[in-house]
Amino acid sequence: AQSVSQHNHHVILSEAASLELGCNYSYGGTVNLFWYVQYPGQHLQLLLKYFSGDPLVKGIKGFEAEFIKSKFSFNLRKPSVQWSDTAEYFCAVPSGGSYIPTFGRGTSLIVHP
Amino acid sequence: NAGVTQTPKFQVLKTGQSMTLQCAQDMNHEYMSWYRQDPGMGLRLIHYSVGAGITDQGEVPNGYNVSRSTTEDFPLRLLSAAPSQTSVYFCASSQFGGTEAFFGQGTRLTVV
Numbered sequence: 001a002q003s004v005s006q007h008n009h010h011v012i013l014s015e016a017a018s019l020e021l022g023c024n025y026s027y028g029g030t031v032n033l034f035w036y037v038q039y040p041g042q043h044l045q046l047l048l049k050y051f052s053g054d055p056l057v058k059g060i061k062g063f064e065a066e067f068i069k070s071k072f073s074f075n076l077r078k079p080s081v082q083w084s085d086t087a088e089y090f091c092a093v094p095s096g097g098s099y100i101p102t103f104g105r106g107t108s109l110i111v112h113p
Numbered sequence: 114n115a116g117v118t119q120t121p122k123f124q125v126l127k128t129g130q131s132m133t134l135q136c137a138q139d140m141n142h143e144y145m146s147w148y149r150q151d152p153g154m155g156l157r158l159i160h161y162s163v164g165a166g167i168t169d170q171g172e173v174p175n176g177y178n179v180s181r182s183t184t185e186d187f188p189l190r191l192l193s194a195a196p197s198q199t200s201v202y203f204c205a206s207s208q209f210g211g212t213e214a215f216f217g218q219g220t221r222l223t224v225v
Binding site: 009032034042043044045046049090092094098099100101102103104105106 | 144146148153154155156157158161163169171203205207209210211212213214216217218219
């Protein structure tokens, strides 16, 4: 079954710094990939998704991610973070015969004003 | 448009008590699932359903039961609560496997 791993568990940045969060998935073939965001005290919501086509995917709030098949990676990026980006970020991939979302352990991002 | 609704939002249980966490969705999604979120562990799948009358176990099913009698509802039952079940529980639904999941607001459960 597909799985994802996130290598950065805690990231602390100052406002206007650039952000890149790593996500690697377990094997190749057809793959759908997602990034979800969870703001403090809230539920998860979709940030962006990749199904096929252009490997550079743009999401909400200025986030983007690049699907690199040769590296099994789907890293999340933002050129200039804001204090309001403080949240937990999860990479996810549909897994198993029923393609239920499987999540990475998450990255806690703190942005200092 | 309510989306995915979970109740209650907060619950404190004593060890050994049972309870049901409710989850309802109004998007006519076939797929529904329950996760628990613990610090540093991400979201772990407890049980899921691919349609009314069909359920299956996820990664951490022990101590939990589910049923899916309608498309809309997917309750999670704790049979005999244990402190290890202290967690935040999220219900999610999706149109079918592999698509975007929509989440409820979560239930914060404490077992003392």
